[in-house]
Amino acid sequence: MFEKTYRDRLEADLARWEAEGVIAPASAAAIRTALPPLPAGINIAVVVGIVGGLLIAAAFLAFVAAHWTEIARLMRFAILIAGMVVTGALGAWFAAKGRDVLADLCASIGAIIFGAGIALVGQMYHLGEDFAGGMLLWSIGAFAAALLTGSRGALAVGLVAASIWTCMRSYDSPDVLHLSFVPVWLLATSLAFAWNSRVAAHLVALAVLPWWIATSLRFELDGAQPSFVLANGAALLFGAGLAIAAMSSPRAQRLGSVLSIYGAFALAAVAFLEVTTVDDIIHLRATRAASGQPLWAILCGASGVILALVSATLTKRRGEILAAGAIGLVLLAAPVWPVAPAGEPWLAYAALLCAMLCLVVSGVLDDVRPRIVAGWLGIAGVIAGITWAVKGSLLARSAFLAAAGVVAVAFATALNRALPRSAR
Known part of the structure; x- marks a missing residue:
């Protein structure tokens, strides 16, 4: 929830409660006084300044590119170094003035210039064409900038470079599991935890998805269905996020809540993919070999279920028990397909x-709206996949969906009677 939106809603609620006599005016004033000041936002002047800075940087790069062949090699290298020094100095000056957004922007531009420098130096001196290695070097430099400056933009640059690196390594060596990305991702996660930043938490949650996708696709040669491997990754992300959010630390709660949200949406996407890819609506592999899964992926999925149950035990939330059930059912669907x-x-x-x-239902019980949205999207995707599958009788599918609807209505009736009136 955005801070300003929350403050506006709270102010409206306080005014309404005060007018209705629910709270005394002194209590409302005490609540307003106890709230910390709003963090400085991005105003129009800052936006215009950012656009102007980007235009100047683009003009400088275009000018250098137009005269690149006419510039001596040593001068080219000096220009790259000067670009990083100038952006770093400007970032330090903006940080001293309290302009955190502009300081973050300067650190991000410096990280981008560092990556461009790697490519240009390699081109000038005809270094080995190891593009993946260059991406790794770029990510290391961007992570160093993020660690020194606290820049979320530099962290984003480092994660993008690291994601490209791991995808290229997975493509170049499909027979080797690229585990080197895991410590890099854990480093970025540690930064997000230390900063207590929701933006950084979103970045690290997004960054883990390319690794899982590239890893699942590389197992196509082994006869494993990519969607089943993705299901184990979504299970681990969802369960680990719930377990981290169950800790007492506010930093862990913020990081875990973001990871669990992405895990829930990933689980819904995987449920849709399981139906569409296995039923030949979308072809992800040429043969119909047995959908065996690697042992490490199965262990990741089982760990996700266990972590979700551990979180439910710690928090005493009934919704997290159902979340663990959702994870387990998606994983259970994988070995059921080859049976018939x-x-x-x-x-x-x-x-x-x-x-x-x-x-x-888990999102409703725990009052977690993203989990509710993910579940509804998953239901829509699964129903669409079942309805529009290529093979099989449409009449049989309609009968199945009708039976599922009757069961859902019966479940809703039983749940309505079991829950107390206030929780319905």
Whole structure:
């Protein structure tokens, strides 16, 4: 929730409660006094300044590029070094003046210039064409800038470079699991935890997705269905996020809540992919070999279920028990598909529908709106995948969906009677 939006809503609630006599005017004044001041936002002058700085930087780069061949090698290298020094000095000056947004922008531009310097130096001196290695060097420099300056933009540059690096390594060596990305990602996660920044938490949550996607696609040669490998990654991200958010530290709670949100949406996307890819709506592999999964991926999925149950034990939240059930059902659907290769995997369809329903109910019980949205999107995706599958009888599918609807209505009736009136 954005801080200003929350303050506006709180102010409206305080005024309404004071007018209705729910709280005394002195209590409302005490609440307003206890609130810390709002952090400085980005005003129009800052936005115009950012655009102007970017235009000047683009003009400088265009001028240098136009005369690049006419500039001596030593002068080219000096220009790159000067660009990083100038952006660093400007960032330090803006930080001293309290202009944190502009200081962050300067650190980000410096990190980008560092990456351009790596590419240009390699081109000037005809170094080995190890593009993945260059991306790793770029990410190391950007992470160093983020560590020294606290720049979220530099962290984003480092994560983008690291993601490109791991994707290229996975493509170059599909028979080797690229685990070197894991310590890099953990370093970025440690920075997000230390900064207690929601923006940084979103960045590290997004950065783990390319690694899982590249890792799942590389197993296509081994006969494993990529969506099943992705399911284990989504399970681990979701369960680990819930477990981290269950800790008493506010830093851990902020980081874990963001990770769990991305895990919930990833789980919903995987449920849709399981239906569409296995039922031949989308072809991700040429053969219909047994959908075996690597052992390490299975262990990751099981760890996600265990971590979600641990979180439910610590927080005493009923919704997190259902979240663990949603994770388990999505993982259970993977081995069900090869059971009936001649027919349709009705049990797998039912498991995925139940998983997405559990995700919705979990979000309702814990009052976590992103989890509710993810569950509804997952239900829509699974129903669409079942309805528009290429093979099988449409009449049988309509009967299955009707039966699932009756079961859902019966479950809703039982839940309405079981829950207290205030929780309905």
